[in-house]
Amino acid sequence: MPNCDHCGAHVSERFARVFADESGYIRACPACSANAGIAEVARERAQKV
Known part of the structure; x- marks a missing residue:
């Protein structure tokens, strides 16, 4: 089962x-x-890493 790597949901x-x-x-x-x-939040979080 996949989970969100940001919040774990x-x-x-x-x-x-x-x-x-x-x-x-x-x-x-x-x-x-x-x-x-x-999609926009994912792009923003990817740039911060």
């Missing part, structure tokens, strides 16, 4: 396929970011 396999980066890292999910901005 469970996410579906489908969510992971869509929003995980090329290494499988999930930087944002509905539990820790607004649904409308998940």
Whole structure:
């Protein structure tokens, strides 16, 4: 079962396929970011690392 690497919340396999980066890292999910901005939050968090 995939989990958000930012907050640890469970996410579906489908969510992971869509929003995980090329290494499988999930930087944002509905539990820790607004649904409308998940892709944007993930990009912002990736730049901070």
